[in-house]
Amino acid sequence: MAHGPAKGFSRWLFTTNHKDIGTMYLWFSFAMFLLGGSFAMIIRAELFQPGLQIVDPAFFNQMTTMHGLVMVFGAIMPAFVGLANWMIPLMIGAPDMALPRMNNWSFWILPPTFLILASSLFMEGGAPNFGWTFYAPLSTTYAPPSVTLFIFSVHAMGISSIMGSINIIATIVNMRAPGMTYMKMPLFVWTWLITAFLLVAVMPVLAGAVTMMLMDIHFGTSFFSAAGGGDPVLFQHVFWFFGHPEVYIIILPAFGVVSEIIPVFSRKPLFGYDSMVYATASIAFLSFIVWAHHMYTVGLPLAGELFYMYATMLIAVPTAAKVFNWITTMFKGSITLETPMLFAIAKVFLFTVGGFSGLMLAIAPADFQYHDSYFVVAHFHYTMVAGAIFALSAAVYYWLPKWTGKMYNEAMGKTHFWISFIGFNLTFFPQHFAGLAGMPRRIPDYNMMFADFNMMSSIGAFIYGSSQLLFLFNIVRTITHGKPVNSDKVWEGATTLEWTVPSPAPYHTFTTPPEVK
Amino acid sequence: MQQQAKRLLKLALNPVLVLLSLMSSGVWAATAEKAEHWRGNMTPGVTEVGHKIYDLHMLVFWICVVVGIIVFGLMFYSVFAYRKERHSEPATFHENTKLEIAWTVVPFLLLIIMAVPATKVLIEVYDTDDAAQDILITGYQWKWKYEYINPNGDNVTFFSNLRTPESEIGNEEEKGSNYLLEVDEPVVLPVNSKTRFLVTANDVLHAWWVPELAVKRDAIPGFVNEAWTKPTETGVYRGQCAELCGRNHGFMPIVVNVVEQEEYDQWLAGKLAEAAELKELMAKEFTMDELVARGKKVYERNCLACHGANGEGGVGKAIAGSPLATGSTKGHLDVIVNGVPGTAMQAFGGQLNEVDLAAVTTYQRNAFGNNMGDMLQPVDVYKFKKGQ
Numbered sequence: 045m046a047h048g049p050a051k052g053f054s055r056w057l058f059t060t061n062h063k064d065i066g067t068m069y070l071w072f073s074f075a076m077f078l079l080g081g082s083f084a085m086i087i088r089a090e091l092f093q094p095g096l097q098i099v100d101p102a103f104f105n106q107m108t109t110m111h112g113l114v115m116v117f118g119a120i121m122p123a124f125v126g127l128a129n130w131m132i133p134l135m136i137g138a139p140d141m142a143l144p145r146m147n148n149w150s151f152w153i154l155p156p157t158f159l160i161l162a163s164s165l166f167m168e169g170g171a172p173n174f175g176w177t178f179y180a181p182l183s184t185t186y187a188p189p190s191v192t193l194f195i196f197s198v199h200a201m202g203i204s205s206i207m208g209s210i211n212i213i214a215t216i217v218n219m220r221a222p223g224m225t226y227m228k229m230p231l232f233v234w235t236w237l238i239t240a241f242l243l244v245a246v247m248p249v250l251a252g253a254v255t256m257m258l259m260d261i262h263f264g265t266s267f268f269s270a271a272g273g274g275d276p277v278l279f280q281h282v283f284w285f286f287g288h289p290e291v292y293i294i295i296l297p298a299f300g301v302v303s304e305i306i307p308v309f310s311r312k313p314l315f316g317y318d319s320m321v322y323a324t325a326s327i328a329f330l331s332f333i334v335w336a337h338h339m340y341t342v343g344l345p346l347a348g349e350l351f352y353m354y355a356t357m358l359i360a361v362p363t364a365a366k367v368f369n370w371i372t373t374m375f376k377g378s379i380t381l382e383t384p385m386l387f388a389i390a391k392v393f394l395f396t397v398g399g400f401s402g403l404m405l406a407i408a409p410a411d412f413q414y415h416d417s418y419f420v421v422a423h424f425h426y427t428m429v430a431g432a433i434f435a436l437s438a439a440v441y442y443w444l445p446k447w448t449g450k451m452y453n454e455a456m457g458k459t460h461f462w463i464s465f466i467g468f469n470l471t472f473f474p475q476h477f478a479g480l481a482g483m484p485r486r487i488p489d490y491n492m493m494f495a496d497f498n499m500m501s502s503i504g505a506f507i508y509g510s511s512q513l514l515f516l517f518n519i520v521r522t523i524t525h526g527k528p529v530n531s532d533k534v535w536e537g538a539t540t541l542e543w544t545v546p547s548p549a550p551y552h553t554f555t556t557p558p559e560v561k
Numbered sequence: 562m563q564q565q566a567k568r569l570l571k572l573a574l575n576p577v578l579v580l581l582s583l584m585s586s587g588v589w590a591a592t593a594e595k596a597e598h599w600r601g602n603m604t605p606g607v608t609e610v611g612h613k614i615y616d617l618h619m620l621v622f623w624i625c626v627v628v629g630i631i632v633f634g635l636m637f638y639s640v641f642a643y644r645k646e647r648h649s650e651p652a653t654f655h656e657n658t659k660l661e662i663a664w665t666v667v668p669f670l671l672l673i674i675m676a677v678p679a680t681k682v683l684i685e686v687y688d689t690d691d692a693a694q695d696i697l698i699t700g701y702q703w704k705w706k707y708e709y710i711n712p713n714g715d716n717v718t719f720f721s722n723l724r725t726p727e728s729e730i731g732n733e734e735e736k737g738s739n740y741l742l743e744v745d746e747p748v749v750l751p752v753n754s755k756t757r758f759l760v761t762a763n764d765v766l767h768a769w770w771v772p773e774l775a776v777k778r779d780a781i782p783g784f785v786n787e788a789w790t791k792p793t794e795t796g797v798y799r800g801q802c803a804e805l806c807g808r809n810h811g812f813m814p815i816v817v818n819v820v821e822q823e824e825y826d827q828w829l830a831g832k833l834a835e836a837a838e839l840k841e842l843m844a845k846e847f848t849m850d851e852l853v854a855r856g857k858k859v860y861e862r863n864c865l866a867c868h869g870a871n872g873e874g875g876v877g878k879a880i881a882g883s884p885l886a887t888g889s890t891k892g893h894l895d896v897i898v899n900g901v902p903g904t905a906m907q908a909f910g911g912q913l914n915e916v917d918l919a920a921v922t923t924y925q926r927n928a929f930g931n932n933m934g935d936m937l938q939p940v941d942v943y944k945f946k947k948g949q
């Protein structure tokens with residue numbers, strides 16, 4: 045029964061194997077990470093000094109838009125789906141995902157989608173230039189022709205995400221090994237289960253938003269056009285009803301990753317497992333009722349403004365509980381600082397900094413000063429880069445020996461960590477000050493009073509960006525020249541099921557389910 | 562001995578580095594608060610509400626700093642003290658209900674401490690009643706229009722454009738200290754008097770933001786948002802558009818000139834006189850030279866950004882040799898008054914007065930090598946607009 049992979053390209057094209065698909069997702073997202081990263085380098089190069097040096101403002105807007113879209117939808121989300129594909133079956137003792145053919149589809153939709161989106165850069169009128177939040181009417185009446193391709197891509201990504209999430213839900217609900225009750229599942233599995241429900245709930249809303257845009261642009265409706273009796277603010281409500289849960293879609297699996305890694309390298313069980321599950325669920329619930337905190341300045345009625353302010357502040361409670369749990373897990377542990385642990389600790393530290401600025405942003409009257417300034421840019425990079433990308437780096441180092449059967453180079457991993465850590469903070473910490481000093485976001489040029497902050501930020505960005513090449517090099521070298529690990533368990537403190545199969549994990553695992561006690 | 566010292570140093574290094582960066586950032590933020598001339602913190606600005614917002618900001622900031630020091634302190638202590646080298650037998654505890662309840666309740670209480678003043682300030686921000694003057698602010702791609710609403714007569718209306726020359730933006734000339742934060746005509750407000758802003762937009766979303774006045778409001782086509790300010794100090798305050806609005810989003814600043822009440826009254830009277838003068842000009846018959854001279858100014862202020870200094874085009878089509886600018890006056894005027902829907906060419910009919918419309922049309926027909934020799938009088942424009 046156990047047969048190996050097919051040969052050549054058809055292995056990848058037709059595969060229904062969760063490990064192959066996971067691998068493809070991960071490589072795809074890494075490619076997108078580099079693509080989106082190179083857009084960011086262009087942005088930071090233009091902002092290195094006051095004055096226009098490198099790009100036209102119109103192209104600058106295309107860069108900020110494409111950077112955001114590619115990073116959120118092309119890098120972070122597929123990377124976590126890749127991890128889910130690889131790890132969820134291994135962690136719950138299942139032979140594969142529940143719906144393997146659909147799994148193949150959800151991956152293979154993505155490369156053509158992003159090819160279409162990226163190709164719009166070469167269209168007349170240029171790529172989408174209205175920001176990753178694509179507020180109407182800039183993205184409808186005033187949009188370049190490429191907006192139609194953009195809408196098509198968003199639909200395709202949405203279909204891919206929904207299929208991916210349905211698959212994850214079906215797998216977790218149906219394919220757990222005997223004895224693996226819900227409250228015994230590893231937290232990574234739990235956070236993904238909840239994330240998948242969020243995705244199924246909000247991706248259709250995003251699809252609705254872009255469909256209304258399509259109708260406005262091509263079929264004469266006026267959902268978002270005031271001239272035709274429509275409402276531009278409606279767009280923002282619909283977008284953020286998707287958008288705020290979306291930020292938790294990005295961060296919850298990252299929470300899951302660090303909840304796996306920290307106990308392993310502390311050699312101590314996760315503190316407060318149950319409360320972690322409940323905190324994740326309540327964050328997910330709250331994320332549906334806080335969207336208008338992105339819209340404090342659109343002119344909501346006072347009562348609405350107060351409601352969204354209180355609800356948003358409330359999210360800090362379960363989030364804080366998670367942070368306390370991670371720290372208490374480390375407390376009195378027996379800690380070693382391998383690269384995955386370094387990234388995990390940094391993630392907790394820096395994400396919390398982003399949580400603090402989030403709390404500040406939640407205070408509506410103060411947000412009148414912060415909103416749409418670089419302070420917001422700093423906030424969401426602390427949550428998304430440090431919160432999600434650092435967790436992804438941690439995950440890759442942590443599971444790479446299981447995937448490849450070989451050990452990465454620890455010194456290079458630590459170097460990657462420290463350069464990333466310094467580069468990241470140098471890039472985004474000064475942006476808090478630029479924003480507080482009054483620098484709006486999404487501008488290609490600025491007054492000299494913001495010059496120092498921006499120069500620091502650009503230098504940091506180049507450091508952070510180049511450190512990712514070291515990451516790539518380390519991964520490739522592990523695959524080609526890495527030292528075989530010769531053990532199933534790899535990490536001394538590892539306890540979850542994936543560490544009971546050989547390294548590298550064979551093509552088919554758990555064809556007979558393990559017994560979980 | 563030496564080796565041990567080295568090992569210890571190495572051990573200490575990681576968390577210490579992290580802690581250092583944390584502390585330096587704290588110090589940084591604290592100095593930012595003190596050094597008022599060095600802007601790296603939110604400005605309290607020149608309004609009472611602005612000061613309250615600033616205090617709120619600092620309150621939440623310091624709560625975060627204190628919580629951060631405790632939380633990160635514990636974290637780095639754990640990483641440092643419970644390293645495997647020193648603590649090879651990990652504890653096994655994994656829950657403690659009391660502790661978990663405590664760290665749910667304490668943050669909740671802290672939130673209440675923040676929510677109470679936040680609610681108070683928010684209510685004040687929303688209280689737009691009893692303003693001494695109303696100003697309608699309209700965002701355009703990419704400039705602001707200000708309309709002083711005058712219940713007993715004509716409104717005072719003008720546009721405010723970026724004044725920074727292209728040469729500074731293109732790095733050919735040295736940048737002035739108000740680079741990108743200077744306009745041809747600032748808004749003027751009286752000090753110690755409550756002004757209400759009615760904020761809207763003509764095309765896409767914009768946002769009117771002046772940090773020192775603690776006002777940020779989205780400008781949305783089809784909606785009129787309200788905001789207010791009561792500056793307590795005279796001076797010049799600068800801000801920028803805060804909502805992405807297309808290519809020149811970074812180039813539509815706001816300048817507010819807060820002056821004494823008398824000066825404000827004089828200014829307003831002057832503006833009203835100007836408007837009256839304009840009415841007279843409407844009836845006047847201009848010569849070709851007068852029209853071209855006036856039109857050149859209008860062109861440089863309103864059209865040059867897209868159509869180029871020599872009418873060579875750019876974002877907009879070329880005017881030099883344009884079939885429209887060398888065709889019938891009516892067709893030419895039509896494009897300028899009504900714009901070209903769905904393109905960056907906006908309708909200037911509502912933005913420019915009849916005199917300026919006549920002048921800029923005439924100018925385009927008789928400049929850049931266009932040599933039509935014909936002209937338009939303000940009254941022709943008036944008739945054209947009426948006739949539509």
Ligand code: HEM
Nearest residue numbers: 291294295337338399402403405406415416420424427428
């Ligand atoms: C303690 C938890 C958090 C709170 C209270 C919070 C609060 C906020 C608020 C109030 C804003 C709007 C700021 C403004 O535009 O004026 C905002 C923006 C944003 N947040 Fe958070 N946030 C939290 C966590 C996160 C997380 C976990 C992520 C993502 C992983 C995230 C991603 C973002 C993004 C992307 C934006 C900017 C969206 C845009 O305008 O482009 N936040 N946050």
Ligand SMILES: [Cu+2]
Nearest residue numbers: 288291337338
């Ligand atoms: Cu949000």
Ligand SMILES: [Cu+2]
Nearest residue numbers: 802804806810
């Ligand atoms: Cu703007």
